[in-house]
Amino acid sequence: MHNEEIQRSLKNDALRCKLVAANVSRMGVNGGRRTQLLRGVLDLCLLAVMDEGPAYGYEMTKRLGARGLSIVGEGSIYPLLGRLERDGLVNTHRAASNGGPPRKYYQLSGQGERALASGITEWRTTRDAVDAVLGHATAEVTS
């Protein structure tokens, strides 16, 4: 009887371990997917927040955060800003910030505006297609 209890306890522990492992694995997959999704659209998001007006690095982070897009746990925006600048999608100038030291402000160039417009179209097309697929899958699961 005592052995049976021990075996049952061991089985429960094993089951619990499997559940924990599955959860950790699922978190890893989801985290990786979010990173991949962000990788594809973060530059577009940066262009979009710059469309509201010139901004420096941290200001863009704040604008993204205000719209619910936090980069905590993800990569930095600075390399992306560097690439956008190198590709001629943004223009930069230095100007005094509010009481702080002069900052480097980024603003959309003409090329950047065109890239933003085409990027938004691409994003919406892709999003609609994915939504159509995922919406169908959800309907199958719930029915």
Added chain:
Amino acid sequence: MSLFVQACRAEWDRLGVPEAAANEMAADLEADLAEAQADGASPEEVLGNGYFDPKSFAASWAYAKGVANERPRSAVVQLRTRTVTFFSSAVVCLALGALGLVLFAGRRFGSASASAVAIRRSLPRQMPSIFVGPHFGGPGIVLDVVGLVLFGIGIVGLGVTLWFWRPWSMKADRSDRDPDVGLPSYL
């Protein structure tokens, strides 16, 4: 200057980033981090995962801006591998060519170098039927053929090696070919 910015500066110096560009990036970073601190935000909210790896962060930024002079580490390793491959292949090709010449010249000019004699003696007395025909004129013909074939292989091998090496392809900045260069590995 914060420790993080100092670490970035050190990496930019190592990568040969021009002083003006490094100063500008450091100043921007310092100002952003200071403002974030004043807002009560963590550095991670500004830098993402880059906060935990200043070297990678600094390198990513410099490559993305196109201000780093040093080649990416993977390209350096690739160049080194290609160089080693080139030299080792060249040595093999030269050895094959030398073997062919020794065999060929040894018979043609009648020079009895020790190596040629040793090689000739090591060859089987029963030649393959392809060499034993009506035109078979003795071991010298066979050695001619073997020498020429080996020499031909050496030349072809050298050509192939040179084609694979293509040092000029390494001169181009990798960042010009890879649109994702500069992006952190975690993004």
